[in-house]
Amino acid sequence: MRAVCWNGKNDVRVETVPDPQILNPRDAILKITLTAICGSDLHLYNGFIPTMKQGDILGHEFMGEVVEVGSGVNNLKIGDRVVVPFAIACGHCFFCEQQLWSLCDNSNPNAILAEKAYGYSPAGLFGYSHLTGGYAGGQAQYVRVPYADVGHVKIPDGIPDEKVLFLSDIFPTGYMAAENCDIKPGDTVAVWGCGPVAQFAIQSAWMLGAGRVIAIDRIPERLLLAETWGRAEVIDYEQVDSVVDTLKEMTGGRGPDACIDAVGLEAHGTTLDAFYDRAKQSVRMETDRPHALRQAIQACRKGGTLSIPGVYGGLIDKVPFGAAFNKGLTFKMGQTHMHRYLRPLLERVLNGEIDLSRVITHQLTLDDAPWAYETFKDKQDSCIKVVMNPHANGNGYHRGNGHHRGNGAESHEDTV
Amino acid sequence: MREAATLESHQSTGFSEEVPHNPLLAGRLAAVVGGAALVAFAARDRSWRSLGLALAGAPLVYRGATGHWPMGQARGERLAEHEPSILETSVTVNRPRREVYEFWHKLENLPRFMRHLESVEERGDGISHWVAKSPLGLHAEWDAEIVEDIEGEILSWRSLPGSQVHNAGSVLFEDAPGGRGTVVRVTMEVSPAGPAGKGLGRTLGKVLRPVTSRQVHEDLRRFKSLIEAGEIPTTKGQPAGKRSAINPHNPF
Numbered sequence: 001m002r003a004v005c006w007n008g009k010n011d012v013r014v015e016t017v018p019d020p021q022i023l024n025p026r027d028a029i030l031k032i033t034l035t036a037i038c039g040s041d042l043h044l045y046n047g048f049i050p051t052m053k054q055g056d057i058l059g060h061e062f063m064g065e066v067v068e069v070g071s072g073v074n075n076l077k078i079g080d081r082v083v084v085p086f087a088i089a090c091g092h093c094f095f096c097e098q099q100l101w102s103l104c105d106n107s108n109p110n111a112i113l114a115e116k117a118y119g120y121s122p123a124g125l126f127g128y129s130h131l132t133g134g135y136a137g138g139q140a141q142y143v144r145v146p147y148a149d150v151g152h153v154k155i156p157d158g159i160p161d162e163k164v165l166f167l168s169d170i171f172p173t174g175y176m177a178a179e180n181c182d183i184k185p186g187d188t189v190a191v192w193g194c195g196p197v198a199q200f201a202i203q204s205a206w207m208l209g210a211g212r213v214i215a216i217d218r219i220p221e222r223l224l225l226a227e228t229w230g231r232a233e234v235i236d237y238e239q240v241d242s243v244v245d246t247l248k249e250m251t252g253g254r255g256p257d258a259c260i261d262a263v264g265l266e267a268h269g270t271t272l273d274a275f276y277d278r279a280k281q282s283v284r285m286e287t288d289r290p291h292a293l294r295q296a297i298q299a300c301r302k303g304g305t306l307s308i309p310g311v312y313g314g315l316i317d318k319v320p321f322g323a324a325f326n327k328g329l330t331f332k333m334g335q336t337h338m339h340r341y342l343r344p345l346l347e348r349v350l351n352g353e354i355d356l357s358r359v360i361t362h363q364l365t366l367d368d369a370p371w372a373y374e375t376f377k378d379k380q381d382s383c384i385k386v387v388m389n390p391h392a393n394g395n396g397y398h399r400g401n402g403h404h405r406g407n408g409a410e411s412h413e414d415t416v
Numbered sequence: 417m418r419e420a421a422t423l424e425s426h427q428s429t430g431f432s433e434e435v436p437h438n439p440l441l442a443g444r445l446a447a448v449v450g451g452a453a454l455v456a457f458a459a460r461d462r463s464w465r466s467l468g469l470a471l472a473g474a475p476l477v478y479r480g481a482t483g484h485w486p487m488g489q490a491r492g493e494r495l496a497e498h499e500p501s502i503l504e505t506s507v508t509v510n511r512p513r514r515e516v517y518e519f520w521h522k523l524e525n526l527p528r529f530m531r532h533l534e535s536v537e538e539r540g541d542g543i544s545h546w547v548a549k550s551p552l553g554l555h556a557e558w559d560a561e562i563v564e565d566i567e568g569e570i571l572s573w574r575s576l577p578g579s580q581v582h583n584a585g586s587v588l589f590e591d592a593p594g595g596r597g598t599v600v601r602v603t604m605e606v607s608p609a610g611p612a613g614k615g616l617g618r619t620l621g622k623v624l625r626p627v628t629s630r631q632v633h634e635d636l637r638r639f640k641s642l643i644e645a646g647e648i649p650t651t652k653g654q655p656a657g658k659r660s661a662i663n664p665h666n667p668f
Contacts, residue, residue: 005657015657023654024647055657072646090645094510094596105510106641109649112634124649136654144654147645 002390003140004369006056009047012373014366017057020136020144025072028148030064030084034161035139037061037369037376037386038169039195040264040311044129045373048265048287049313051113051130059139060086060126061168063161067142073149082152083346084145085338086169088124088135091150102335107147108133117314122335139369141390153342156350162357164349165387166200171349171356172341173309174200174262178208180307180332181258186211190247190256190299191232192292194222196359196385197309198262202230203354205260214250216243218268221382229358238270244299255301264310267291273318280317287314297324308333359385366390509640510597517568517589519643520600529638529648543576602636 005015020029038061043049063083069076076082089096093105104123108114110130114121117131124146127137136143145151155164174197181189189205191198194217205213215226216235226232233250240246247256265288268274273291280286296306297320306329324331348354361384364372372386509516519525523544527533534549542562558579564572564586574584588601638648 001655003655003657007657013657017655017657020655021653023650023652026645026647053656053659055659057656090641090649092510092644092646094508097510106645107649109651111637133649134651136651136656140655146649 001141002366003057003136004059004366005054006044006052006058007054010045010374010377012045012058012370014369015055017140020142022068022070023144024146025070026147026149027070028066028073028076028145028152029068030062030082030138030143030145031067032062032064032138032141032143032390033081034064034165035059035062035366035388035390036165036168037139037372037388039197039376040128041373042377043264043266043311043313045377046266048281049129049131050117051110051134053130053134056127056129056134057136057140058127059137059143060128061165061170062126062138062143063155063165063168064138064143066148069148075149076152080152081155081157083155083164083167083342084126084138084143084148084152085167085172085342086126086128087335087338088126088133088146088151089339090147091339096150096339099337099340101337101339103337110134125335139366139388139390141366150339153346155346159350160357162360162363162387163355164346166196166356166359167342167345167349169336169338170196170359171200171345171354172338173197173336174202175204175207175341175345176336177201177260177262177307177309178204178210180309181205181208181210181260181305182330182332183208183210183258185209187257188212188214188251189258189260190214190216190296191226191260191262192216192267192296193262193310194219194226194230194234195262198260199225199230199359199384200356201260201262201309202226202232206231207348207353214247214256219379222384225359225384243295247299251301255299255304257301258305258307259296259300261293261296261306261308261310263292264308265289265312265314265316267293267310269295277317286317288312288316290316290319294318294320297329300327300329302327303329305330305332309336360387362386364388365392504601504603505636506599506601507636507640508592508597508599510644513589513591513598514568516598516600516643517571520587520589521565521571529642530635531638532635544573600639 001017001019002014003017005013005017007013022029037059041058041060044052044058063081066076066078066080066082069078085101087102087104088107089101089104090106095101095103095105102123105121107124108121109124110133111121114131122132124133124135126135126143127139128135135146153167177197178189178201181187183189183205187210189210189212191201191205191213194215198215198217202213202215213230213232214235215223215230215232216237217223217226218236218238220236223234223236227234235243235246237243267277267289269277269291271291273294274289277286277289277291281289290312292310293308293316300306304327306324308331349356361382362372362375364386366388369388372383372388375381376383376386523536523538526536532548534547536547537545539545539559542565544560544562546558546560548556559576560573561576562571562573563584564570568589570586570588572584572586586603588603590599590601592599641648
C-alpha cells in the first residue's frame with residue numbers, strides 16, 4: 001500500500017510499504033477512505049517530538065471501511081463504515097473504566113519508555129512517535145486498528161466522509177477543551193489559536209453555554225473563520241500592544257472566566273519571552289515554547305480555569321506559576337478521552353448542530369502529502385485543514401484554496 | 417539550564433538503545449527464573465556452549481535479585497552470588513482477586529507473559545517442570561514445588577532440593593482499596609549456586625544489557641495487560657517505510 005512516512009525533520013515521503021495485518025485478536029483492518037493532517041502532526045514534521053524513527057507511518061485522523069476483523073472483535077463486520085479515535089484504549093483497565101481513555105494502562109507497547117519520560121505511561125496513539133507506542137498511522141491506504149471493538153464509532157450511510165472525519169480527533173478535542181472550562185451560563189471564554197481545534201473549541205463553548213468567546217491569532221483567514229463561523233470576537237495579537245491588557249479591557253477589568261491554550265508547544269509571539277523560547281528551543285535547551293500558555297495564565301481571571309488541548313511534550317521555562325497560584329487557577333489538560341465523546345458528538349453532527357467540514361480548505365490525494373505538510377506548516381495558500389483521499393488518483397481532487405469539493409469547503413469559501 | 421539537562425538525560429535513553437535503570441521490581445521475577453536456569457544449565461554441562469549460557473544467565477540472576485545489572489553500580493558490588501537476595505514488587509490489576517489468583521495459579525500461563533520462559537508444565541502433587549529459553553536459542557530446565565497455596569490469597573514455590581538453582585518466591589493477592597481490583601505482591605528469594613555465575617556475568621552482562629533488561633522489565637506489564645485486556649499490545653509485524661540503521665534526523 002501507499003503511506004506517508006516520516007523521514008526526518010521537514011521530510012515526509014509517500015512510500016510503498018507492506019499492507020497491515022491482524023496482529024492481535026481484537027484488531028481490525030480498515031481501508032481508509034479519508035484521512036487528515038493534524039496541527040499536532042506538524043510537531044512531528046518540525047522534529048519537536050522525540051522518539052520518531054525514519055519510516056514511521058504518520059496520521060491519527062482517519063476513517064474508513066472495515067476489511068478484516070480479528071477473532072476477538074464481535075461488534076464489527078466487513079463493510080462497516082467507521083471513524084476511529086486517535087487514542088488507543090483497551091476498554092478494561094482502571095483508567096478506561098474511569099472514562100480516562102487517553103490514559104489507558106495497556107495500549108502502549110512502549111510503556112517503559114513513557115514511564116521514563118513521564119512517570120507513568122499514557123495511552124498509545126496512532127502515528128505519534130514511539131513514546132506513545134509507535135503504532136503505524138492512518139495517512140495510508142490501510143491501517144490496523146488495535147482494540148477495534150471499543151475503538152470505533154459506526155457511521156450511517158448518507159453523510160459524506162468530510163462531515164464526520166473530524167470525530168477522529170479535532171472535534172472531540174475542541175469539545176473536551178470547552179468542557180474542561182467548566183463553563184457557567186454567560187461565561188467569557190478566551191481561546192488562544194484559531195486553528196481547527198480552536199475553531200471546534202469555539203463552537204463547543206457556545207454549545208456549553210458560554211456568553212462570550214474571544215479568539216486570539218495572527219493569521220487573517222483563521223481569525224475571519226473564528227469571527228464569522230465561530231461568532232467570536234477576535235484579537236490579532238500582532239495588532240495590539242498587549243493581549244493580556246486587551247483582554248482585560250474587553251472584559252471590564254475582570255478577565256476571561258476560562259482560557260483555552262489551543263496552540264501548544266510551538267507558539268509564535270512578538271514579545272520578549274517568545275524570542276527567548278525560540279532561542280532556547282533552537283539549541284534544545286527548552287523543548288516547548290509555552291508563549292500562549294504564559295499569556296493565558298496571566299490573562300485568566302481570579303479563580304478561573306485554564307484548559308490546555310494544545311500539545312506539550314517536555315519541559316517549559318518561565319511559566320508564571322506565582323500568577324497561577326495566587327489567582328487560584330484550575331488547570332485541566334491532556335490528550336482527549338476520545339471514546340467518551342464519539343457517540344454523543346456524532347449525534348450532534350447527525351442532528352445538524354454542526355458542520356465539521358467547515359474547517360476544510362484543501363482536499364487532496366495522498367501523493368500530495370509532502371506539499372500539504374509544507375503548505376500547512378507555513379500557513380500558505382490560506383491552508384487551515386487538509387484532508388486526503390488515499391485511494392484517489394487525483395481526478396477531481398485539487399490542491400489549493402478555491403478548488404474545494406463538498407458543501408463544507410464551499411461554505412467556508414464564503415467566509416474567506 | 418537545569419531543566420534542559422534533566423530532560424536530555426531522560427531522553428538520551430533513546431528508544432531502543434538503552435533501558436530505564438530502575439524498572440518495576442516485579443520484572444525481576446522472570447530475570448531470576450530465566451537467568452538462574454541458564455546458570456544452572458551451564459554448570460551442569462561444562463562446555464563452550466554452556467559458557468555462553470552462563471554468561472547470559474548470570475547477569476539476569478543478578479539483575480533479578482538486586483534490581484540492578486552487575487555493572488555501573490558502585491554501591492551494588494555485593495553480588496548476589498554469595499547469599500540469598502530478597503526482592504519485592506507489586507502491580508495493581510483491575511480484576512477480582514479470585515480471577516487474578518487463578519490466572520497465576522495456573523502455572524502454564526506464566527510463559528504467556530514471561531518472555532524468558534518457554535514452558536511450565538504442572539506434574540501433579542504441586543510439582544512443576546520449568547523450561548527457560550535463552551537469548552542464544554538454547555534451553556534450560558528445572559523442577560519446582562508449591563510450598564504454600566491459600567486460595568485467593570497466596571501462592572509460594574521453590575526449586576526442588578538438589579537443584580543447582582535456589583529459587584523461591586511467593587505471590588500475595590490483596591483487594592485494592594475502594595474495590596479497585598487486586599494488588600499483586602511478588603517476593604522472590606534467589607541465590608544462584610552455579611560457579612559459572614561469578615565474574616563472567618559482569619563481562620557479558622554489558623553486552624546483553626540493552627535487550628534483556630528491557631524485556632525483563634516489561635514482563636509484569638504484560639501480565640497485567642493479558643488479564644485486563646485479554647492480549648498483550650504489540651506493533652511487531654506492522655508496516656513501516658524504509659528505516660535507516662541510524663536516525664540522523666531525530667534531534668533526540
